[in-house]
């Protein structure tokens with residue numbers, strides 16, 4: 001009898017709790033709907049309106065990501081769009097939280113520049129990324145972000161970037177690691193190790209020497225943390241389900257590596273730091289920012305953020321460039337001819353040499369068009385706002401807390417944004433550096449480095465590093481051959497998008513590598 005009463009009570013209480021939660025959910029939904037209307041815009045077509053249908057899309061996205069087919073999945077969202085809003089849809093999960101997914105250049109322009117102050121990384125992004133990147137330039141908004149940007153920017157002025165010694169150090173070790181002419185090598189692995197060494201050298205004045213030490217604990221920890229961080233970000237409201245063991249261990253390894261350098265820099269008196277700032281050789285990014293803050297946590301956060309921003313992006317872009325060039329011997333030869341005509345076989349290129357190589361620049365631009373290193377990104381509405389509708393249509397309401405997910409990868413591959421195919425303009429799906437000789441993209445239709453106030457601060461550093469590395473390799477080698485099934489390659493999208501199978505190639509030198 002007692003058991004029966006207890007069971008009945010439990011059933012009543014459960015029903016009341018469920019009814020209460022539903023009522024609360026409905027109330028929240030109504031309030032959110034009222035805000036959408038009050039803003040004066042409309043909703044984008046809805047793919048999901050509740051946690052259950054929302055979960056369906058998140059699970060499909062996670063599966064697509066594991067199969068390296070995220071781009072197809074992302075584009076499939078727009079099969080459910082409407083002619084009035086063809087490139088933007090929404091997924092509503094919580095009553096007051098929406099994901100607005102877009103590949104429309106006007107939306108990217110709005111969140112990055114015209115409505116810059118209405119959008120930011122947001123509180124959720126900040127708290128999800130905080131264990132890894134703290135309160136750095138990458139995770140913060142408004143005045144905190146602005147202070148970080150002012151702290152960091154001086155190290156990226158032309159005078160600093162045009163000092164090529166750090167790049168030479170990294171590339172010369174990479175070239176020494178290449179196997180003899182004609183032997184297969186995964187050049188992507190070498191690029192990842194080189195850019196880790198180069199970026200650490202630039203930041204701390206110390207390399208992790210991962211080129212000479214493939215099993216570097218730091219390199220593995222850094223990869224683990226990024227992989228798990230991407231899972232955490234991708235799974236949105238379900239992120240608590242992602243195990244954090246390897247993530248926390250990886251962060252420990254990163255901190256144990258970085259902190260001793262920070263302590264050393266902080267031990268230097270201010271006058272010593274100022275004196276160092278006049279020296280090209282020994283002055284590092286860490287020294288530069290230690291002149292303005294003595295807080296070890298701030299220094300740690302900025303260093304790790306710039307390491308993340310600068311390492312994989314350049315390695316992945318170089319990898320895609322070699323992947324594409326290995327399929328086009330005539331383009332490789334054209335580039336090789338430009339390099340040799342400009343700096344012959346041995347001369348170290350100067351900053352001006354690199355800037356004068358037009359075909360090299362077109363090749364890097366074209367790679368970044370097909371494979372923008374940060375393929376998916378987001379901005380959170382920091383207040384109620386709108387993003388534009390297509391001409392003749394009302395704007396789309398964005399409520400504070402809504403997340404706008406945008407893909408430069410999907411946008412830059414959208415055929416209808418390009419001129420018709422012609423003799424001078426290859427199919428936009430094809431790697432064609434030549435198109436850049438007579439064509440330039442319309443504003444906001446090509447933004448691999450983003451745009452607006454938060455544009456990549458390392459853009460010139462990246463272009464110089466990649467160009468330098470390519471020139472030095474092409475001075476030594478005359479041919480490039482893909483080893484494996486070129487067509488089987490997929491786009492693996494973590495924070496940065498890279499070739500899923502590595503890039504197995506053979507480099508050929510006419511008479512063995514040239515000295």
Ligand code: HEM
Pocket residue numbers: 137138149152199305306309310311313314317368372373374377378448449450453454455456457458459461462
């Ligand atoms: C091919 C190479 C690169 C590409 C395509 C690239 C792309 C980007 C993009 C898209 C962003 C915007 C991220 C966002 O706001 O959500 C960004 C930001 C940033 N990048 Fe790069 N990046 C590259 C290389 C580098 C390098 C080499 C460095 C430094 C050594 C660097 C440092 C930064 C920093 C510090 C930010 C944050 C800027 C801010 O929020 O104000 N990047 N980058």
